[in-house]
Amino acid sequence: MIDLSTAAIELVDAGSFLLALGMMGIAALYASVGHGGASGYLAAMAIASVPPAQMRPTALILNLAVSVVGTMAFFRAGYVRSKVFVPLVVMAVPMAYLGGGMKLPPGVFHGLLAVGLTLAGVRLFYAPRQRAKLCEPTVPVLMVVGGLLGFVSGLIGVGGGIFLTPLLILLGWADARTAAGISAPFIFVNSAAGLAGLCKAGDVHVLPEWPLFLICVLVGGSFGATWGSGRAPDLRLRQALGAVLAAAVVKLFLVAVGHA
16 A cells, blocks of 8 residues: 555655646646656656655656546547547556556666656657548557557556657547547556556555645646647747756666666
8 A cells, every 4th residue: 555654744845845846847738738747757756866666656646636637627628539548448557557566676667767758758849740631540459559558657657648649649540639638538547557556566655745746736737737728838848848858867877777
């Protein structure tokens, strides 16, 4: 079970406060495209030298909260497409649970996370061009894609939206806002399954400041989801977050090499 013994809000130091503000901005930006923000939270925690044992569960808890906000906003706007969403999660949930339950050596975890954040950074700088004509994917293909994304998501502690959204657009399975509407609930169930896998594997310790982080990401996520369900995010903001991910990737690779 998750160890919530440290959940009491204590006096927050300046570093934790700045990290909380950074997470609020990350949540706002990610929620604007239907994402929970886990890759951004992981990047921020990597820069802050948070231990790997605390990174995954903390990121997944925050991801759950923001993805709920995003799901509600995009559902109200009519962008959740169940014909694509349901086959994706049929395999994603058990595979995210399996990935979340795997304990990785610190060096391997940092290396995999660096690769994941690199892909996330590319997604921020590069917006895939929407196809002129959309196509309907088959159920087996969606199940395979969901299973692969679910396993990777559980393994590194993200919801998978940063990979799913561009894939839906590139393959012509959804337009940009529909892709966001599909990704938001996909992230929620993936994050829940990954967190359940972590709990099954043993005690999960979150950062003591997680209640503060939770409040901040809910505020940021609410703003971002409302904004994003009506218009596209600003390129400059995405580039700024991409720079944060790049800094985290460099640090993670150095740490991974140090553990090798």
